[in-house]
Amino acid sequence: MATVKLTIDNNPVEVEQETTVLEAARSLGISIPTLCHLRELNQVGACRMCIVEVEGARSYPASCTLPVSEGMVVRTATPGVRAARKMILELILSDHPNECLICIRNGHCELQAAADTLGVREVRFQRMSRRLHPKDDSGSAVIREPQKCIYCRRCVSVCAGVQGVEAVGPQLRGFSTVIAPPYNLPLAESVCVNCGQCLLVCPVGAIYERDETASVWAALADPAKHVVVQTAPATRVTLGEAFGMPPGTPVTGKMVAALRRLGFDRVFDTDFTADLTIVEESNELLNRMKNGGVLPQITSCSPGWVKFIEHFYQDLLPHLSTSKSPQQMFGALAKTYYAEEAGVDPADIVVVSVMPCTAKKFEAGRPEMQSSGHRDVDVVLTTRELVRMLKEAGIDLTRLPDEEYDAPLGISTGAGAIFGATGGVMEAALRTAYEVATGKPLPKVDIKEVRGLEGIKQAVIDFEGTPVKVLVAHGLRHARTLMEKLKAGELSEYHFIEVMCCPGGCIGGGGQPIGTDSEDRRRRIEGIYRVDKNMKLRKSHENPAVIRLYADFLGRPLGEKSHRLLHTHYVRRSAHPVLTE
Amino acid sequence: MNTEELTKLRHTAREALRLREGQLPTDGFEFHVLVCGGTGCVSSGCKSVRNALVDEVTKRGLEQKVRVIETGCLGPCNLGPIVTVYPDGVFYHKVTADDAVFIVREHLEQGRVVQGLLYRSPETGQLLRTWPEIPFFRKQRRIVLRNCGLIDPLSIGEYIARDGYAALPRVLGGMTPEAVIEEVRKSGLRGRGGAGFPTGVKWDAARRAPGNPKYVVCNGDEGDPGAFMDRSVLEGDPHSVLEGMAICGYAVDAAKGYAYIRAEYPLAIENFQAAIDQARAGGLLGRNILDLGFDFDVEIRVGAGAFVCGEETALLNSIAGKRGEPRPRPPFPAQCGLFDKPTVINNVETWANIPPIITNGGDWYAAIGTEKSKGTKVFALAGKVINTGLVEVPLGTTLREVVCDIGGGVKDGKKLKAVQTGGPSGGAIPAEQIDTPIDYEALAALGSIMGSGGMIVVDEDTCMVDLARFFLEFVQDESCGKCTPCRIGTRRMYEILTRLSQGRAQKGDVDLLIELAHVIKNSALCGLGQTGPNPVLSTTANYRHEYDLHALEKKCPTGACPMRIKPAQARK
Ligand SMILES: Cc1cc2nc3c(=O)[nH]c(=O)nc-3n(C[C@H](O)[C@H](O)[C@H](O)COP(=O)(O)O)c2cc1C
Ligand code: SF4
Numbered sequence A: 001m002a003t004v005k006l007t008i009d010n011n012p013v014e015v016e017q018e019t020t021v022l023e024a025a026r027s028l029g030i031s032i033p034t035l036c037h038l039r040e041l042n043q044v045g046a047c048r049m050c051i052v053e054v055e056g057a058r059s060y061p062a063s064c065t066l067p068v069s070e071g072m073v074v075r076t077a078t079p080g081v082r083a084a085r086k087m088i089l090e091l092i093l094s095d096h097p098n099e100c101l102i103c104i105r106n107g108h109c110e111l112q113a114a115a116d117t118l119g120v121r122e123v124r125f126q127r128m129s130r131r132l133h134p135k136d137d138s139g140s141a142v143i144r145e146p147q148k149c150i151y152c153r154r155c156v157s158v159c160a161g162v163q164g165v166e167a168v169g170p171q172l173r174g175f176s177t178v179i180a181p182p183y184n185l186p187l188a189e190s191v192c193v194n195c196g197q198c199l200l201v202c203p204v205g206a207i208y209e210r211d212e213t214a215s216v217w218a219a220l221a222d223p224a225k226h227v228v229v230q231t232a233p234a235t236r237v238t239l240g241e242a243f244g245m246p247p248g249t250p251v252t253g254k255m256v257a258a259l260r261r262l263g264f265d266r267v268f269d270t271d272f273t274a275d276l277t278i279v280e281e282s283n284e285l286l287n288r289m290k291n292g293g294v295l296p297q298i299t300s301c302s303p304g305w306v307k308f309i310e311h312f313y314q315d316l317l318p319h320l321s322t323s324k325s326p327q328q329m330f331g332a333l334a335k336t337y338y339a340e341e342a343g344v345d346p347a348d349i350v351v352v353s354v355m356p357c358t359a360k361k362f363e364a365g366r367p368e369m370q371s372s373g374h375r376d377v378d379v380v381l382t383t384r385e386l387v388r389m390l391k392e393a394g395i396d397l398t399r400l401p402d403e404e405y406d407a408p409l410g411i412s413t414g415a416g417a418i419f420g421a422t423g424g425v426m427e428a429a430l431r432t433a434y435e436v437a438t439g440k441p442l443p444k445v446d447i448k449e450v451r452g453l454e455g456i457k458q459a460v461i462d463f464e465g466t467p468v469k470v471l472v473a474h475g476l477r478h479a480r481t482l483m484e485k486l487k488a489g490e491l492s493e494y495h496f497i498e499v500m501c502c503p504g505g506c507i508g509g510g511g512q513p514i515g516t517d518s519e520d521r522r523r524r525i526e527g528i529y530r531v532d533k534n535m536k537l538r539k540s541h542e543n544p545a546v547i548r549l550y551a552d553f554l555g556r557p558l559g560e561k562s563h564r565l566l567h568t569h570y571v572r573r574s575a576h577p578v579l580t581e
Numbered sequence B: 001m002n003t004e005e006l007t008k009l010r011h012t013a014r015e016a017l018r019l020r021e022g023q024l025p026t027d028g029f030e031f032h033v034l035v036c037g038g039t040g041c042v043s044s045g046c047k048s049v050r051n052a053l054v055d056e057v058t059k060r061g062l063e064q065k066v067r068v069i070e071t072g073c074l075g076p077c078n079l080g081p082i083v084t085v086y087p088d089g090v091f092y093h094k095v096t097a098d099d100a101v102f103i104v105r106e107h108l109e110q111g112r113v114v115q116g117l118l119y120r121s122p123e124t125g126q127l128l129r130t131w132p133e134i135p136f137f138r139k140q141r142r143i144v145l146r147n148c149g150l151i152d153p154l155s156i157g158e159y160i161a162r163d164g165y166a167a168l169p170r171v172l173g174g175m176t177p178e179a180v181i182e183e184v185r186k187s188g189l190r191g192r193g194g195a196g197f198p199t200g201v202k203w204d205a206a207r208r209a210p211g212n213p214k215y216v217v218c219n220g221d222e223g224d225p226g227a228f229m230d231r232s233v234l235e236g237d238p239h240s241v242l243e244g245m246a247i248c249g250y251a252v253d254a255a256k257g258y259a260y261i262r263a264e265y266p267l268a269i270e271n272f273q274a275a276i277d278q279a280r281a282g283g284l285l286g287r288n289i290l291d292l293g294f295d296f297d298v299e300i301r302v303g304a305g306a307f308v309c310g311e312e313t314a315l316l317n318s319i320a321g322k323r324g325e326p327r328p329r330p331p332f333p334a335q336c337g338l339f340d341k342p343t344v345i346n347n348v349e350t351w352a353n354i355p356p357i358i359t360n361g362g363d364w365y366a367a368i369g370t371e372k373s374k375g376t377k378v379f380a381l382a383g384k385v386i387n388t389g390l391v392e393v394p395l396g397t398t399l400r401e402v403v404c405d406i407g408g409g410v411k412d413g414k415k416l417k418a419v420q421t422g423g424p425s426g427g428a429i430p431a432e433q434i435d436t437p438i439d440y441e442a443l444a445a446l447g448s449i450m451g452s453g454g455m456i457v458v459d460e461d462t463c464m465v466d467l468a469r470f471f472l473e474f475v476q477d478e479s480c481g482k483c484t485p486c487r488i489g490t491r492r493m494y495e496i497l498t499r500l501s502q503g504r505a506q507k508g509d510v511d512l513l514i515e516l517a518h519v520i521k522n523s524a525l526c527g528l529g530q531t532g533p534n535p536v537l538s539t540t541a542n543y544r545h546e547y548d549l550h551a552l553e554k555k556c557p558t559g560a561c562p563m564r565i566k567p568a569q570a571r572k
């Protein structure tokens, strides 16, 4: 590619042609403040913090959208530019509640940081009008507080560009603008799938997860309750980040120890029911293949994805596997199988999940998810909420010993662990389906074709003469691409499709650390596969606890009890919600 | 139609129009009675005048003798409704329905000019019979408005009779695209939508830009309050715009054009659509135009957005079905425009200049105007001036000539205080600068802009704080809300101005206002924010004492501001 030479703050630099001035400056180690920029995703020039002086230009262009050009002379911090930035920030603060001390993002807010960096000590527009948009806490997972919004548009770009959902966008105009669903509908009535990708990128506290730590504290404090916790495959490689560990560091044992210290009666592993999901789902697949069922079968363990297909591709719902997600299988079993084994009244059991995901909060609240006779999963905490609890309790994860999960719902295989990464469910399912179908051991356990961050992946696995064709997509925009093809009849030769709502899979879920980027995702995926590698058992159907579960309780995969407890159905939702009374 | 048939049609059409040049009628009529039907006149009752004329003509059995024609806007709005009777060209002004009946009986039946409806010269006191004698028209030079008010906009024949569709066959029949662009470049024509970018350069960039298909877009959003140049052209001479667009289509290799016209302009939409239909039917639009092997078609898009939808990138977003908000440039539309393809977007007035430039040559056009600002410009003269309406003058004409000679001076014998050009994006030019020749650079040097052609005359009774507040109220309301300086900053400016006007100013408010104005001007994303502070910057620069009076003494020198706090209270 052709390169361009320019000068930034008296430093000559040569960069590729399409580079922006902002990136060229960063390559020189000059950091220009910005509140809206997200590389490749949100380059809209909205906040105007990144303005620079360019010789010969009439005004100060925004460096995030300004392409470099030959001979350009840029100054990034002249008195004029600094004064203008400061005043722009003052303007933002004049339209902001400035309730930092009680804000969910206190201490890790980009607006706070910018005010500090630029040395804003006064807001001269303070006594003027502010917009008044009420808080929207209609959503079961995601809460909007438009008063805090600084209109960076990151959420809009991510929701449309990464997820292809377009649940939120600018409504009204000028000073009254609000970033909201069309017609300013409450989020709960919109097409929002609760994925939380928007809140991972929000620079301030204008979108955040519904914090449910209070009900967990209350349950833990109630001696009448038997509180059990399950931890998702993807939380064990991200929890450490809040305690200063590099992304992707597995902290499974320390996490188990921390949960015990918090006072949970039993610490179980969602990986266990991930193995169970695999057994049910691969049997379902083989069944469909044998009996002429609807193919390709599509995974259903990602609740954001499930809501997406319910809104946008209702006619494709029969493709969706009826197997519940591992979280919901766990809840259903905890209040039946485990309750019986432990001799506890299911009414006294409180099932808490620790999830990388905001959409799991919505999933747990679905009316279909009460097959134990109670609400199967009572409270869903995101990774961030668990961090909050640990910090509040004064527990330093780094100083804890490694402990083991409780039996029996804490026993798992590497196949359950890789659920946390894109392609993981597919790989786990193939490991089992192959052996169930052929009765022979799988020659190669690692199925590398389905791993990695490419948006859509595919593989063909030879089941002893029968080629099984599979597809994997992560990020709903890619899912949409596949669904369009499926609708057009172009995927009829495929057997199985894995869809994960969030980019990278659950390790990049909306419940994970704020600011998750693709480098973080890559390192967490590495962490996940490291966990798998180190497991003694790596195939779900070899999980002894799962084998015992079938023997003692369920009977057989897809059996009557399975059907009642482990399978579900879906609902048709509108793709174009409108304002109703 | 092919070129020969077009020539033939032009011949017959010219014959039919000879009466309006004072020559012998050839179409059997003895009179052509033109009634001004622009939207300005529609509101002053020209529909009823037209109906009264038609009714009376029918009643008296004069249908064979008299043709009543509804035209677009002739310009002098404060004189409307206007009725002009040809072949003599007798100009009647402020005509009522009763007057119309009288004109039929007296003038058309008896051949007696109705003296009482003639315009009396304010200078000499004499009655003037024809419109070119009227001072309002004397210093004008009508290129863009060449047909407005003089032809039936719904008749392609009348357009053709007046050299319409003469440029298009010339271009298609014998000029290379490069030669067309060269002619436009030579003319020195600059965009009339506000920014004044050289049109030829823009076309050349679009021609060279990689990407296909390419598009041609007409910006008919005209959001500047009080401006109606574009509306008048679209209503009164729609074919001139259509022809300009087709010529550009050939020059840049585009086959599709869009005309974005605001929904508030129903008559413009109607007339423009009629023009499209006629041009298509006549083989002047569509496939294989004039049998010369060029395809080009135009579609109307009705815009129903804010002022900012007139900004080119916002407008293109809007045509593409997205929210009408601007995006950063570069890339410019010529490189990446409608549907991310190379696109030429020009203003209505710019388009209407193209056919005469091609017909008469770029050099002809370049001979009019100043060194850097060529040709003519249409202004919507308004405010405290005697004659209001549309005026077209050669660039380089002074503000004084427009305000005093054409406009007849300030109303009610008041003193001139300033002239605001460029609408809400422009600045107030103080009376001392009234001898400034109107061109892009001269106006910019005075802190204003040429803009799209709004020109508001401000008299001594106007408070400059109030004036700035009026424009800032508009700007903050029309902001799209995408970028911080404009979304919040223009609101803050408006709030400070409101405080000033209510006697509630706080210490340092005027300085804060000025500092803020500079920051917004320098940092906003699009032209709206970048020019929105101009009314404040120009008035604070030239009338700072008025601001200080409001701020410090809580007094409004003209009494225009509703000071809530009385000076006595303020002193405490
Ligand atoms: C806020 C704003 C509003 C504008 N409105 C109009 C408009 O109504 N009509 C117009 O022709 N140009 C308008 N423009 C200018 C256009 O962006 C663009 O420059 C013009 O259409 C180009 O055509 P021209 O080169 O023929 O002037 C506006 C610009 C801004 C910043
Ligand atoms: S949670 Fe997901 S779907 Fe909902 S608004 Fe945020 S990004 Fe869009």
Ligand code: SF4
Pocket: A148, A149, A150, A151, A152, A153, A154, A155, A156, A179, A198, A201, A202, A203, A204, A206, A207
């Ligand atoms: S909600 Fe957050 S991410 Fe969305 S525009 Fe507002 S500040 Fe930006």
Ligand code: SF4
Pocket: B308, B325, B326, B478, B479, B480, B481, B482, B483, B484, B486, B487, B524, B525, B526, B527, B528, B529, B530
């Ligand atoms: S300057 Fe105003 S109108 Fe232009 S992009 Fe910014 S907010 Fe929108």
